[in-house]
Amino acid sequence: MLLKKQTVWLLTMLSLVIVLSVYYITSPTQQATDMAYQEKDGKEQAGGGDKETMSDMEVVTDAAGNEMFEALRLEVTDEREQLREELEAKVANADVSAEEKSAAYEQMENLRELAMTESVLETMIKTMGYEDALVRANGENIRITVKSDKEHSKADANEIIRLVMSEVGQMKPVAVEFQPAN
Numbered sequence: 001m002l003l004k005k006q007t008v009w010l011l012t013m014l015s016l017v018i019v020l021s022v023y024y025i026t027s028p029t030q031q032a033t034d035m036a037y038q039e040k041d042g043k044e045q046a047g048g049g050d051k052e053t054m055s056d057m058e059v060v061t062d063a064a065g066n067e068m069f070e071a072l073r074l075e076v077t078d079e080r081e082q083l084r085e086e087l088e089a090k091v092a093n094a095d096v097s098a099e100e101k102s103a104a105y106e107q108m109e110n111l112r113e114l115a116m117t118e119s120v121l122e123t124m125i126k127t128m129g130y131e132d133a134l135v136r137a138n139g140e141n142i143r144i145t146v147k148s149d150k151e152h153s154k155a156d157a158n159e160i161i162r163l164v165m166s167e168v169g170q171m172k173p174v175a176v177e178f179q180p181a182n
Contacts, residue, residue, distance in 0.1 A: 004085060008085070018067060025067070026068075077115075083107075084108055087108045120167065121133070125146060128163070131149060137172075144175065146178050146179065149180070156178075157176040161176060
């Protein structure tokens with residue numbers, strides 16, 4: 001049991017590091033005065049003279065977008081793993097009634113099915129030609145974030161919603177959000 005707590009602690013710390021890294025990378029307020037920079041002819045400049053402004057620099061956020069998707073996936077996985085461990089503890093507890101154990105086991109199965117459904121939906125959305133997809137379902141609604149380099153329309157969102165409805169089979173609110181790939 002100690003190993004599992006250590007694993008959860010490690011994953012929590014890793015997710016915190018990833019979230020802070022993403023925040024740092026995507027933060028719009030970086031102070032140019034604290035950073036060393038080089039002039040176009042290659043000489044290092046310590047201060048004074050012609051300085052390049054932040055608007056002259058090109059910002060690349062492709063890696064940050066991938067990290068954001070992965071950080072969100074890790075966060076959802078950590079929350080579900082923690083809930084699953086709590087449910088397992090409830091099932092293993094001798095003081096808990098059989099009905100409560102049955103309900104806890106059923107919740108564990110629902111979590112497993114929910115994770116499988118999210119994974120299948122992400123794969124199906126990616127096969128539709130999108131770069132990446134993040135599906136988050138919490139039982140009542142489904143939120144989908146799609147990374148795409150092409151223009152998107154309401155018809156594309158409706159196509160994704162139809163796909164989700166055909167896979168899930170239940171009428172749940174579905175929200176689709178598009179993010180540019182670059």
